Amino acid sequence: MAELKRAHTWEISDSEAEQEPGTAAEPESAHSRTQSAQSRLEPPPAPAVRSPSPGARRRGNRGENREERERQKEERERERQRQKEERERQKEERERQKEERERQKEEKRQEQKRKKEAAERVKRLKPEEYLKTVTVNIHPALLQDSDCDVLLSTLAGLEWRSRIEEHDLTHSVSWSRTLPRTEDEGSKVVEEDQVLMVVTQMEFMDMMMSIKQALIGGCEEANSLFQPLCEYLNRNTGAVVSLLVTGGQSCQRRGSYDDYDDEDEVCPRSQLGLQNIDIEQVLVYLQLYKNVTVHFLFGWQEVTDHVCAVTKALSKRPFRTLQDVPDLGFCVDGLWAGGVRVDRSGRGLAQVWTRQIQQLNRVSVAMATSVTNAYPSPQHLLQAYEKAESEQEQRGLLADLTVRGGAKERRIGPELSNRVHRLMTSQNPELVLD
Incomplete structure (x- = not known):
């Protein structure tokens, strides 16, 4: 039997295995085998970036729009808050300016009120206004002399207010002033410090006897008007008392005027029947120890003139005091x-x-x-x-x-x-x- 020959076996590559049946496999060349080996050694290529789909793009846009809207919303909130704070600040500024204007208006009204009150006070201190508020108080004991009607009729003719009432000092003429009515208090009456004590020559002589006995000491003082005068001065230390001695008769003037310069003082003294040394001692005692001045007058007409002069002097004193008081004691205004x-x-x-x-x-x-x-x-x-x-x-x-x-x-x-x-x-x- 004939010897069978074995057929040559061929290595089939993967590419050849994938070929469709019925097709003849081409022999693999060396070049192709090299490429396949390199392909197996190299890493696979990165996948290509694929473009997002329309749905993904829409979802991304919606997210970005939402963030933009949130940001814009926060900005609008901050802007509204800032505007609100600005309006509040402006409102507070307007309120502050309004309060400042009201305060200035109130200060201006108070200043005008003070100026008006000061003008009213100055007006009330003028002599003609003072005379409307002053009252001349006359002790009833002086009415025992019928010549006192001269004083009453003169005061009535001048339209000055006068009143007959009991006073702390007998036989005296004093002055009181009614202060204007205020809101807190009603009208108030103020007593002036000037007081006139009117006595006759006989009463003055009794006072002189009391004074001389008091100076000598050890003797009982005579009953006279000197005791109530001392008691009044002890109670009222600020009072200024002037003693008017009346009842002298008018003297005939002879010679030149220069010879009778002190006539008003000499004539009443000479009619007392006492030595001048006694009178001078009493006058010095009253002046130094009691601060009492003595005037010798002829009658009630001179007493009336003296009362009118003191009244006018008192009416001018408040206004002059107001003008004479400087702002600073060491810096006086004026030309001097x-x-x-x-x-x-x-x-x-x-x-x-x-x-x-x-x-x-x-x-x-x-x-x-x-x-x-x-x-x-x-x-x-x-x-x-x-x-x-x-x-x-x-x-x-x-x-x-x-x-x-x-x-x-x-x-x-x-x-x-x-x-x-x-x-x-x-x-x-x-x-x-x-």
């Missing part, structure tokens, strides 16, 4: 406090020299001007003193200078001439010129 301006040319030195002389007591502007007109500077006056032959001539150097002004011309006089001499020549800084 302002001094005199002196320029470089020397203008004003003459006025300074006049002011220097005027600083002396009882020296008026006219008297100082007379001195400075005669001697334009202190140097001229010192040269005139040096030319004088004696100190007596120096002291009387200015005595004959004429003072022009007033009703009539007069001389400087030796008293002022002597004081100016001491002012200009004294070497003692502690010397009292007056």
Whole structure:
């Protein structure tokens, strides 16, 4: 039997296995085998990026829109909050400005009210307004004298209010003032410190006997009006009492007027039948120890004139007190406090020299001007003193200078001439010129 030959076996690659049946497999070349080996060693390629689908894109857009809307919403909330805070701030600012305007208006109203009240107070302090509120109080004991009708009729003619009532001091005339009504309190009556005690000559003589016995001591005091006067002064330490002694007869005036300069004082005293030394002792005691002044008057007409004079003086006192009180005690307003301006040319030195002389007591502007007109500077006056032959001539150097002004011309006089001499020549800084 013939020997069977074995067929050559072929290695079939994967590619050949995948070939469709019925197709002849081509022999694998070396190149293809190399490529297949390399392909098995290399990593698989990365998958290609696939574009998102429309649905995914829509979902992404919706998320981004939602975040944008949330952000915009938060911004709008912040803007609204900021605007709200700004409106509140503006409202508070308007309220503050309104309160400030109201405060300024209230301050202005209060200032106007204070000015009005101050003007009313000043108006009430004027003498003519004071006389509308003052009342003259007359003690009933004075009505025992029939001549007291002169005082009552005069007060009625002047349309001044008067009242007859008991007073702490007998035989007295006093004054009271009604203060204006206020909201907190009603009208208030204030007693003035001035009091007049009117006595006759006989009553004054009894008072003198009481005073002399009190001064001697050891004797029982006589019964007189001096006791109620002392008791009143002890109770009212601030009262100013003036004693009016009436009942004197008018004296006939003889000779020149210069011989009777003190006639009103001499005539009533001379009719008391007492020595002048006794009267002077009593007057000094009343003045020094009791602060009581004594006036000797002829009758009720002079008493009435004295009452009217005191009433007018009291009516002027409040307004003058208001004008005389400065804001600062050491800084007085007015021309005198302002001094005199002196320029470089020397203008004003003459006025300074006049002011220097005027600083002396009882020296008026006219008297100082007379001195400075005669001697334009202190140097001229010192040269005139040096030319004088004696100190007596120096002291009387200015005595004959004429003072022009007033009703009539007069001389400087030796008293002022002597004081100016001491002012200009004294070497003692502690010397009292007056």
